[in-house]
Structures are given as C-alpha cells and as structure tokens.
Amino acid sequence: MNETTRPDAPLLEASGITKRFGPVVANEDVHLDLRAGEVHALVGENGAGKTTLMRMLFGMYQPDAGVIRVRGEERQFRRPQDAIDAQIGMVHQHFMLVPTFTVAENITLGAEPGGPGLYSKDRAKEAIAEPMRRLGVDIDPEAVTGRLSVATQQKIEIVKVLYRGARVLILDEPTAVLTPQETTELFELLRRLAAEGSAIVFISHKLGEVFAVADRITVLRRGRTVGTYDAAATDAAEVVAAMTGRSDVNLGRVERVVPEEQPPVLLVDAVSTEKPGHDAALDQVSFTVRAGEILGIAGVEGNGQTALAEALVGTLALTGGSVSISGTDVGGLDVAARRDHGLGYVPEDRHHEGLPINGTVLEAIAPCEVRKRTGLGVLASALSAKVRTTATGLVREYDIKAAGVDAVCSTLSGGNQQKIVVARELEEQPACLVLAQPTRGVDLGAIEYLYGRIAEATARGCAVLLVSADLDEILRLSDRVLVMYRGRVVAEKQTLDTTREELGMHMMGATTGGAA
Amino acid sequence: MTAAPTTNPTEPAAPAPAPPERPGWRAVAGRQAAAIGYTVVIGLVLASVLIYSQGYAPFATIQSGLQYAVGDPTQVARTFAWGLPLYVAALGVAIAFRSGMFNIGAEGQMYAGALAAALTGAYLGPLFSPAHLLLCTLAAGLAGGLIAAGLGWLRAAWGVDEVLSTLLSNYIVILFCAYLAIGPLRDTTRQSGTTKEVADTARFGELVPRSGLTTAVFVVVVVAIVIWWLSERSVLGYRWRMTGESPAFASSVGIDVFKARVSSMALSGFVCGVAGSLLVTASQGRFWTEIASGIGWDGVLIALVARSRPVATVIWVSVYCVMRSAARGIEQASEVPSELSLVLISAIIIAAAAQARVFHQFAQLRHRLGSLRRS
Numbered sequence: 001m002n003e004t005t006r007p008d009a010p011l012l013e014a015s016g017i018t019k020r021f022g023p024v025v026a027n028e029d030v031h032l033d034l035r036a037g038e039v040h041a042l043v044g045e046n047g048a049g050k051t052t053l054m055r056m057l058f059g060m061y062q063p064d065a066g067v068i069r070v071r072g073e074e075r076q077f078r079r080p081q082d083a084i085d086a087q088i089g090m091v092h093q094h095f096m097l098v099p100t101f102t103v104a105e106n107i108t109l110g111a112e113p114g115g116p117g118l119y120s121k122d123r124a125k126e127a128i129a130e131p132m133r134r135l136g137v138d139i140d141p142e143a144v145t146g147r148l149s150v151a152t153q154q155k156i157e158i159v160k161v162l163y164r165g166a167r168v169l170i171l172d173e174p175t176a177v178l179t180p181q182e183t184t185e186l187f188e189l190l191r192r193l194a195a196e197g198s199a200i201v202f203i204s205h206k207l208g209e210v211f212a213v214a215d216r217i218t219v220l221r222r223g224r225t226v227g228t229y230d231a232a233a234t235d236a237a238e239v240v241a242a243m244t245g246r247s248d249v250n251l252g253r254v255e256r257v258v259p260e261e262q263p264p265v266l267l268v269d270a271v272s273t274e275k276p277g278h279d280a281a282l283d284q285v286s287f288t289v290r291a292g293e294i295l296g297i298a299g300v301e302g303n304g305q306t307a308l309a310e311a312l313v314g315t316l317a318l319t320g321g322s323v324s325i326s327g328t329d330v331g332g333l334d335v336a337a338r339r340d341h342g343l344g345y346v347p348e349d350r351h352h353e354g355l356p357i358n359g360t361v362l363e364a365i366a367p368c369e370v371r372k373r374t375g376l377g378v379l380a381s382a383l384s385a386k387v388r389t390t391a392t393g394l395v396r397e398y399d400i401k402a403a404g405v406d407a408v409c410s411t412l413s414g415g416n417q418q419k420i421v422v423a424r425e426l427e428e429q430p431a432c433l434v435l436a437q438p439t440r441g442v443d444l445g446a447i448e449y450l451y452g453r454i455a456e457a458t459a460r461g462c463a464v465l466l467v468s469a470d471l472d473e474i475l476r477l478s479d480r481v482l483v484m485y486r487g488r489v490v491a492e493k494q495t496l497d498t499t500r501e502e503l504g505m506h507m508m509g510a511t512t513g514g515a516a
Numbered sequence: 517m518t519a520a521p522t523t524n525p526t527e528p529a530a531p532a533p534a535p536p537e538r539p540g541w542r543a544v545a546g547r548q549a550a551a552i553g554y555t556v557v558i559g560l561v562l563a564s565v566l567i568y569s570q571g572y573a574p575f576a577t578i579q580s581g582l583q584y585a586v587g588d589p590t591q592v593a594r595t596f597a598w599g600l601p602l603y604v605a606a607l608g609v610a611i612a613f614r615s616g617m618f619n620i621g622a623e624g625q626m627y628a629g630a631l632a633a634a635l636t637g638a639y640l641g642p643l644f645s646p647a648h649l650l651l652c653t654l655a656a657g658l659a660g661g662l663i664a665a666g667l668g669w670l671r672a673a674w675g676v677d678e679v680l681s682t683l684l685s686n687y688i689v690i691l692f693c694a695y696l697a698i699g700p701l702r703d704t705t706r707q708s709g710t711t712k713e714v715a716d717t718a719r720f721g722e723l724v725p726r727s728g729l730t731t732a733v734f735v736v737v738v739v740a741i742v743i744w745w746l747s748e749r750s751v752l753g754y755r756w757r758m759t760g761e762s763p764a765f766a767s768s769v770g771i772d773v774f775k776a777r778v779s780s781m782a783l784s785g786f787v788c789g790v791a792g793s794l795l796v797t798a799s800q801g802r803f804w805t806e807i808a809s810g811i812g813w814d815g816v817l818i819a820l821v822a823r824s825r826p827v828a829t830v831i832w833v834s835v836y837c838v839m840r841s842a843a844r845g846i847e848q849a850s851e852v853p854s855e856l857s858l859v860l861i862s863a864i865i866i867a868a869a870a871q872a873r874v875f876h877q878f879a880q881l882r883h884r885l886g887s888l889r890r891s
Contacts, residue, residue, distance in 0.1 A: 315767055336770035345768060352764040359761060366754065367769035373751045382754035 009072030011036045011199045012057065012088065012168050017066035019052055026052040028223045030066070034168060034199040039190055041202045041214035041231075045243055045443040046414050048220040050203050054170050057201075058090045059083040089166030091157045093173045099146030104128055106145050107160045131162035136192050150300070151182040158189070169193065170201040175209055179300055180471065180504035187213040206472065207236045207251070219243055244444050251444075253476050256455040262291035265463035266312075266432045271321035273311050280304040280487040282311060284321070287482055287489065289432065289463040294454070296478030296495065297467040300507050304487035305467045306348060309436040312465070313345040314338045326431050336371055344430030346421050348437040348467070354421040355409045362405040365391040365424050394423040398453075415446030422450055432463045439473060451477060471500055485509045548828055551868070552835055558867040559839060562860055563846070572850045584845025585838050593727035599837035601626070601794040601808075603736050605815030606822070606829045607743045608660075608787030613824035614747050615780035616760030617668060621682030622788045623812025624689035625663055629656030629792025631693045634803035635701070637714025637796060645717040652718050653735070653793050660789020661782045663689060668781025672774045678781070686812075694805040703802070710804040720798045732798035739787065744826040746783070756780045788812065821868045832868070839864060 010033040019027040027049045034040050044050050055061045057068065059077030067074050070086045077083045080090075097106050104124040112119050113127040125141045132138060137155050145153060154174060161169055171190075175183045190200050190213060204210050210217060211231055219226040219242040226242040241247045266289040275281035282304050289295045299305050310316035312323060314335040323331045330338045339345075347353035355364045362383050369387045373380065391405040398419045402412055409417060418438065425433060435454070439447045454477070458464055466478050474481055475495060483491040483506035491506035563581075564574035585595050605622050612619035619625075633656040641648045667685060670676040694709070703712045720730035747753040758766040759776040767773050795807050818836060822828035843857035 313768065334770070334772065335767060336772065339770045347764075347768045349764070352762065353768040354765065356758055356762045356765050359758070363754070363758070367758075367771070370751050370754055371770045378751040378755075379746070380751060381749050382751040383749075 009069070010034055011071060013069040013072075014053065014057060015067050015069065017053065017056060017063045017068075019049075019056060019061060019063050025223050027056070027063070029225070030220065030223070031225045032057075032218050032228075034201065036167070036197045036199055037194050038215040039194050039200045039202055039213050041204060041210040041217045042220065043203075043205060043207070043210055043217060043239065043243060044220035045205070046441050047222075047443075048243070049223040050220055051172065052223075053220070054090065054172060054201065054203065057083065058088060058170060084164050084166070087165050087167040088170070089161030089164060089168065090170040091154070091161055091172065091174060093176065095153050095157055097145050097153055097156060099144075101145055102141065103139050103143050103145055103148075103156055104141035106156060107131075107141075107163050111164055128159065128163055131159045134162055134193065134196065135159055135189055137189070150177045151179075151185070154178070154186070155189070162193075167197070168199045168201070170203070172203045173205075174202070175204065175206065176469070177301065179507045180500045181508065183209060184212075206470075207239060208472065210239070211236065221245060240444065246445060249444050250448055251476075254451045254455055256458060258458075258479055259292045262293065262461070264288040265291050265326055265461075266465065267322075267324045268312070269322045269324075271308075271311055271323060272319050273307055273316055274319055276307050276310065276316055278302075279306040282307050283487040285484075285487075285489055286321075287492075289465055291431075291461040291463050292458045293480065294458060294464040294466055294478045296474035296481040297465065297484060298471060298474050298481055298503055298507060299469075299484035301469050303484045303507075305469075305484055306436065307487070308484070309345070309348065309434050309465075309467050312434050313343065313347075339371065339428075339430075342431030344425035344428060344433040344462075346418075346425055346433070346435045346438050348440065350414070350417055350421060350441070355417055357410050358408065360406050360408055361395065361400070361402050361412075361420060362388060362391050364409055364420050365394060365405070365427075368424060368428050390427070394420075394427060398423045399449075413443070414441040415443045418442045418450065419446060422453060426453060426457055429460070430457075430462060432465070433457060434465045434467070436467045437469060438466070439468075439470070471503060474503075475500070483507055548831060552831065555835070555864060555868045559860070559864040562863050563843075566856055566860060567846065567850060567852055570850065570852050570856075572852070577846055577850045577852075578842070580849040581842040581844075581846035582838075584848065585841035590724060590727045591841075593724035593729035595837050595841040596733075596834075597727055597729040597799070598841070599833055600730075600732055600736050600798060601791045602811050602814055602818070602837070603830060603833045604739055604791035604794060605788050605812055606818040606833050607740060607826060608784050608791060609815045609819040610822065610824040610826060610829050611743060611747055611756070611787065612664070612668075612780050612784035613819055614753070614760050615756035615776055616763065617671065617777055617781050617784070618679045619664055619667075619682050619781060619784045619788075620679060620816050621664065621667065621685040621689070621785075621812075622791075622815050623808055623810065624682075624686035625660035625785045625788035626792035626795070626808040626812045627690045627693045628659040628663055629789030630795045630807050631696065631711070631792075631803045632656045632659035632789065633718075633793030633796045634711050634714060637718030638712040638802070642715040642717040648715065648717040649720065649797060652714070652797050653790055656789040656793030656796075657786040658789070660792065661786035664785020664788070665778055665782035668778040671781075672777040693803070697803055697805050710802050713802045714796060718797055719801060728799060730798045732794055735794070739790065740826065740830055743787065747826055752779070788815070791815070817865055821865065 013033040015031055017027050017030040030049065030053055032053065042050050052061065056063050059080045059082045062078065068077065069075065075086055098109070101109065104121065105119065107128045108124045113123045114120050128141060135155065135158055139152060139156060145156065158169070174186060178186060194200055202214060214231045216228055217231055217234065217239060218228045219239060221243060229239065236251065240249050240251060269286050271282055271285045273282040280303050285308060287295065297305050297308065307316055311318055314333065318331050322329055325341050325343055328341050330341050351357045366383055366387050369390065370382055388405060395402060395405060400416050400419050402416060439450060442450070454464060466474065468474050478495050481493050481495050481498065481503065482489050483503055485507065490509060490511045493503070560578065563578055567574045567577045584591060586592050605626060609619055609622050633652040636652045636655040637648070640651060663685060667678055667681045670681055671678040697709055697711050701711045702708065703710050720732040723729050723731050723733060747756065755771045755776045758771055759773050763773055792808060796803060800807060814836065818832045819829055822832045839861060843861060846852055847857055
C-alpha cells in the first residue's frame with residue numbers, strides 16, 4: 001500500500017497480525033487496510049484465516065503480534081464492546097436475533113435508548129429511524145422478527161450494527177442465505193452505505209459476488225496475506241490463482257459427454273413427507289433421473305431440499321408416493337436395503353452424517369464392507385485386513401492428505417474429509433448417487449477434483465441427484481435443474497437454457513408450466 | 517494503489533501443520549499408568565490426612581492396610597474374590613455406554629440375575645456341575661438381559677430416556693426380588709429374606725483354600741476377552757460404537773441404530789445378570805435381600821471413569837479392589853471408622869473422574885509453553 005499518497009489514514013488498519021492456536025498458526029503477518037467509502041472483499045479458501053482475522057478486528061480474539069489502528073491511532077480491543085466503541089460492527093453468518101421480539105426490540109436490545117434495560121416502545125422506534133434511513137430500508141418496527149423473511153432479518157442485523165454507531169461493517173458470508181435477487185439488493189444497500197463514508201468488509205468465497213460489489217480485494221492463503229488487488233484492475237483468474245496457489249483451476253462448466261436416451265434410474269413419483277424439524281415437508285414431488293444424467297435441485301435453504309435427500313436415502317419416512325431405483329420400489333425399505341439396491345449418499349452435514357468425526361479414516365471407509373455382514377459375520381473383525389487394504393488404496397487414489405488410515409477424521413481439512421466420503425460412496429459403484437451440498441466448506445482445488453470424479457461416475461452410467469444451495473455449483477455441474485419452493489417443485493429447466501436470474505425468480509416461488 | 521501480490525501464486529505455501537499421530541498402544545498405556553498413579557497419590561494423601569486426624573501414624577497404618585489387601589497370596593486372592601462380580605458388572609455397563617446408552621440399572625439387573633441363578637441352583641438339580649453352573653449363568657443373563665433390552669427398546673422406539681428408566685428400574689427390580697425372597701420364595705428354615713440354598717453342583721469350587729477365590733475367575737477372564745473383542749473389534753461393536761459416537765453418521769450409512777441400541781442394552785443387561793449370578797454361585801450360595809450391596813453402582817462408576825474402554829475398565833476394577841481392601845485393613849488396624857473409608861473411596865473416585873480433564877489441561881499448557889518457546 002502506498003500510504004504517503006493519501007494524507008488521511010485508513011479507517012481501520014491491521015498490520016503484521018499473527019495469531020496462533022497451540023501449534024496451529026491461523027494468521028501470520030497479515031495486513032488489511034480499510035478506507036472510508038469502500039467495499040473491501042476478504043477472500044480465501046476455508047482455513048485461510050478470514051474468520052480469525054475478523055474476530056481479532058472485532059475484539060473476540062487478541063492478536064499474538066501486530067497492531068490494529070483506527071484512523072491511524074493504535075488501539076487494543078480486549079472485548080467486542082471495545083470494537084463497538086471504535087465504531088466497528090459485525091454481522092454474523094448466523095443471525096443473533098430473538099425470533100419472538102419485535103424488530104425495534106431486537107435492534108435496541110442491550111443498548112436501549114432510555115438506558116440499560118429500560119425499554120420504551122416510542123423511544124426505540126424514534127431511535128431506530130435514523131439507522132434505517134442510513135441503510136435505506138423501511139421495516140415495520142412492530143413486526144415480530146421470526147415471521148420476517150431471511151433477507152429482511154439480515155437487514156435488521158445490519159440496522160442493529162448501524163444503530164450502535166458503526167462506520168466499519170464486517171459481513172461474514174452474508175449472501176449464503178439469499179437468492180440472487182436478494183443478493184443484488186443487499187449489494188445496493190452496501191454501496192449506499194459505502195457512498196456515505198462507511199467502510200465495509202465483505203467476506204466471501206463466491207468470486208462472482210466479490211467482483212460485483214467490491215472495490216478492493218484482499219486474498220488470504222494459509223493464514224498469510226497474498227495481496228490486495230483493485231477489483232477493476234484484476235480478474236477472477238488472478239484472484240483464484242492467489243487463493244489456491246495454482247494457476248490452472250477451472251471455474252467454468254464441468255465438461256462431460258452426456259449420453260442420449262438412457263433409461264431412467266431414479267423414479268420419484270408424488271412423494272410427500274411429514275415436516276421434519278429442520279426443513280419444509282415435501283408435497284407431491286415427482287421427477288426422474290436417467291443413467292449418466294446429473295439433475296440439480298436448486299432452492300433457498302429450508303424449502304425441502306434436505307427433506308428430499310433424506311426421503312430418498314430412507315432416514316425420513318414417506319407419507320405418500322413412491323421411490324424406485326432401477327425398477328425396484330425402495331420406498332418402504334430401510335437405509336441399508338436401499339444402499340444394497342444401488343443408492344449412494346453424500347450427506348450435507350459432513351461432521352454429523354458423513355463421517356464419524358472423532359473416529360479414524362478407516363472407520364469412515366468401513367461402512368460399505370460392514371453393511372454386508374449378517375448372521376455370524378457380525379462377530380468377525382470389522383476393520384479387517386481387507387477393509388484396511390481398501391481404505392489404504394482409496395487414500396492413495398484420491399490423494400487424501402492424512403497421516404494414514406488410522407488418522408482421526410477431525411484432524412483433516414474439509415476437502416480431505418469430503419474426499420473420504422465421496423471415495424466411500426463411489427467405491428460401491430452406485431446406480432444412483434444423491435449428493436447433498438457436496439462441496440460446502442471444501443477448497444477450490446478439491447472441488448475441481450470431486451467434480452471430476454462425479455463426472456467419471458456418470459460416464460459409467462451413474463444417475464446423480466445434486467442438491468445444492470450454491471447456484472454456481474448447479475450451473476457448473478448439472479444437465480437439468482429443478483427449483484424447489486416450500487416443499488414443491490416449482491420449475492424445471494435445462495441448465496444451458498437458463499440463467500441465475502431466472503432460477504432466482506423461481507427460488508422465490510414463481511412457477512412455470514414446465515414444473516412436474 | 518494496488519499492492520503487488522506479496523508471494524508468487526504458484527509458489528508452494530508453507531506446509532500445513534502435520535496432523536497429530538494416532539497414539540500407539542504404548543502411549544495409551546503410558547497415559548493410563550499416569551492416570552492411575554495420580555489417583556493412587558491422591559488416595560494416599562487423603563488417607564494420610566484422615567488417619568493423621570484420627571491420631572495414628574499415616575505411613576505405618578497405610579502399610580498395614582496394604583499388607584491386609586495384597587500382603588500374601590491368600591490376601592491377594594481374597595481381595596480379588598470380592599471383585600469378581602464387579603469386573604463383570606463394570607464390563608457389562610461399559611458395553612451399553614459404548615453405544616451411547618446409559619445403563620445405570622446394573623444394580624437391579626444384578627439382583628434379577630442373582631435371584632434367577634439362585635432359583636435355578638436350588639430348584640433344578642443337582643445336575644452335572646458344569647451344566648448346572650451353565651444353566652444358572654444363562655438364566656441370570658436372560659433375566660438381566662430381558663430387563664435391559666426392554667428398557668432399550670422403550671428408548672429406541674418411543675424415546676423414553678434410558679437414564680431415567682434404568683435408574684427407576686433398579687427400585688422396581690430390587691424391591692420385587694426382595695418381595696419374592698421375603699414372601700413366596702422364602703427359605704422357611706432360615707430367618708426372613710433369603711431363598712433356599714443352591715445345590716452344591718451350582719457352586720464354583722474354591723481355587724485358593726480359605727480365600728473365597730473360586731474357579732469363577734476363569735469365567736471372568738473369558739467374559740472380559742469376549743467383551744473386549746465384541747466391543748472393540750467386531751462388526752457388532754463397530755455398529756455400537758458408531759451409534760454411540762455419531763448416530764447420524766450411523767443411520768446415514770445404513771447401520772440400524774434401533775437394533776444397535778436394543779442389542780447393546782440386551783447384552784449389557786445379560787452381562788450384569790451374569791455378574792449377579794456370580795454373587796450366588798461363586799460366593800453366597802443363595803439369594804438374600806441385599807446381596808449386591810452396591811456392586812452394580814460401583815460398576816457404573818468404574819465404567820464412567822474408564823470411559824467404557826474394556827481394558828481400562830479391567831485395570832480400574834483391579835485398582836478399586838485393592839483400594840477397598842486396603843481401606844478395610846486400615847479400619848481394622850487403626851479404628852479409623854469405616855464411614856471414613858467410604859468417604860475416602862468416594863473422594864478418590866471423584867479425583868479419578870476429574871483426572872482425565874486435569875491431564876488434558878496439563879497437556880494443553882505444555883503445548884502452549886512449547887509453541888511459545890519455538891516462536
């Protein structure tokens with residue numbers, strides 16, 4: 001940075017920041033400077049140290065070395081309140097709102113205009129008018145927060161931060177829960193805030209969004225600053241190269257030959273379920289997936305995609321309709337029997353469902369072999385020499401970075417953990433593979449590798465159902481895409497004939513005649 | 517305005533920290549030894565304070581206590597003869613813990629097993645002794661297993677919390693057995709509260725004269741080895757462990773979580789029932805209303821302290837036997853009242869339960885000091 005050309009010091013500057021957790025160096029000699037009036041994207045792969053850096057800027061961690069300056073003055077943040085006093089605000093990935101409170105109550109909670117704990121409806125309403133105006137939104141202060149849409153709740157979070165006087169806003173992956181249209185709207189709000197002199201840190205790993213909103217981009221890799229780039233003077237390829245340390249990462253569509261007129265493998269007919277605790281109930285969902293085809297399921301999270309994956313694999317019971325794989329009705333079978341009929345499943349929550357997180361790599365790969373043991377076979381050794389050989393082979397074949405098959409899964413990176421799950425599922429050569437958020441929390445290099453393996457599986461005739469909240473993933477990988485809204489399929493499109501915007505419209509509930 | 521990238525993107529970055537190696541058995545054994553050593557030291561210090569406060573010389577008194585516990589082969593045999601049912605009960609509880617089921621109904625299952633064994637021993641036979649013993653043991657296992665399996669089924673099918681149901685089952689089972697022993701099954705030739713004495717063919721023979729240590733010790737060894745294999749090595753044990761550690765993983769890869777929960781509870785109850793049968797066939801020769809005297813509870817405690825690993829469970833039971841026997845010896849040598857011995861043992865168990873955490877914190881501290889030195 002050439003500071004001497006600008007007489008005004010940056011609004012916020014982190015210099016030479018180092019942070020260690022035991023033997024792990026999360027940040028080493030990291031630099032970041034924020035100027036008034038800019039949107040500054042902070043990008044990097046998982047584990048690059050973005051969150052650690054932000055937590056230090058917000059006083060949640062204290063750096064081991066380095067200084068933080070606010071308008072050129074050195075400051076120490078011992079707790080988040082110190083950062084708030086320095087006009088820094090953070091919008092967390094998971095909203096910190098009380099669903100049963102009104103909007104005004106949530107915004108003023110802990111900083112009530114009448115003094116601590118003294119809440120007056122009228123004074124609160126008055127006090128939040130100014131931050132709402134700054135952001136350019138108009139939300140009913142009396143509305144109950146839990147009934148509002150996710151995008152509105154996010155705006156409330158931002159107003160909450162503005163109400164506390166923030167001039168520096170840190171947003172941690174704010175678009176993960178939004179449709180493309182809502183994302184565009186958020187970006188307009190962020191630009192508006194920047195234009196009136198705030199500085200905004202936008203943490204993301206979606207490069208399209210980064211280039212759409214950011215003035216400058218700082219890239220972290222393995223805890224170090226790779227560099228800061230002017231968005232106008234760089235391109236996605238350069239940023240990806242900086243993030244991954246590789247110059248040959250493909251971010252475009254995964255090329256593969258899609259065979260014509262293959263027989264259908266997965267037949268889903270009018271499937272309905274009860275409402276599971278974490279998602280919408282399925283309502284008359286029907287579709288087919290042909291051999292060698294990849295069908296994408298798009299939608300804002302919580303519209304039945306998780307329920308669909310669970311209903312297919314058998315952890316959520318059907319209340320109506322039927323599911324068949326290669327001509328066999330599996331709707332009434334348990335998970336093991338469905339797997340025996342050729343179903344593979346990569347669950348969305350790797351740590352809870354994909355792997356035994358405190359178990360070993362060997363234990364994570366063993367299930368396929370173990371599932372086939374019945375009768376007295378259950379008394380024999382589970383992690384036999386045969387299982388060990390298979391596991392060792394897969395670790396080598398998929399280039400899984402682990403100390404060996406006896407390494408504990410929790411010590412592996414997200415990408416390596418996911419490689420284990422995918423390796424295990426593909427090892428059985430399933431006729432149909434259900435992928436739920438297959439690359440969430442996986443670094444770009446590993447994503448490319450996993451896409452390659454999935455493409456290989458389709459080449460030998462595997463039917464793939466790809467459930468993903470990431471539209472880029474759907475557009476890169478799938479042949480056809482269904483959009484789900486409130487447990488129903490509202491649209492069906494050929495991937496090559498559709499756009500993000502069109503899918504985004506359907507994600508908000510617009511139906512078409514093409515829906516099943 | 518734009519800074520040049522500080523590193524060349526194609527340059528390999530610093531290597532990620534190597535994942536910690538999986539500890540070999542030596543490291544595990546070392547840690548167990550350290551944990552036990554720590555517990556023994558805490559026990560000795562507490563005992564010294566107690567004994568000193570009663571006006572005795574701590575060192576000499578503790579020495580005579582240990583003399584009583586492990587002073588000569590007969591004393592060793594006596595110490596461990598008392599512990600035989602405890603080994604089995606603690607291992608039984610550990611099986612259920614391993615699949616995430618808290619079977620704290622071990623005491624009740626021991627009573628049920630003891631009563632079943634006593635009835636089979638008294639009303640069946642006399643038979644060929646090994647066959648009679650086998651029948652008694654199986655009957656006891658069945659009694660305990662059915663109770664635990666039923667409670668496991670309630671949990672797996674209807675979500676009835678097994679902590680609550682197994683805890684309460686103790687009262688139902690123990691009091692029902694007491695009713696039978698006082699009422700319909702009472703041995704009329706004796707005072708109230710005992711059943712008929714079992715036939716001689718339903719008793720294990722003594723191995724060391726005048727020690728109470730019987731050939732049941734071989735049964736215990738076999739039970740321990742079988743349980744170790746089942747829970748740590750077999751396919752069945754894999755299913756139990758995955759169900760206990762990551763139930764969502766287990767169900768998504770096709771492990772029948774329902775079956776795993778019920779079967780591990782059934783086996784846990786079976787083994788606790790067998791532990792109860794040993795009270796009859798290897799020691800008392802009949803059922804009476806307070807026959808298990810808390811051994812089932814001790815088993816729950818030890819399985820917790822040993823974190824339900826079979827090998828650690830066996831080691832901790834051995835340590836517990838010596839401690840308990842030494843406390844008795846101290847009581848005799850010093851007139852330190854037995855209530856205080858109980859206080860002492862309880863304090864030691866709390867210390868043992870705490871030690872895992874304590875050592876964890878020590879390890880973390882050392883780690884941080886190490887990383888400071890490196891920087």
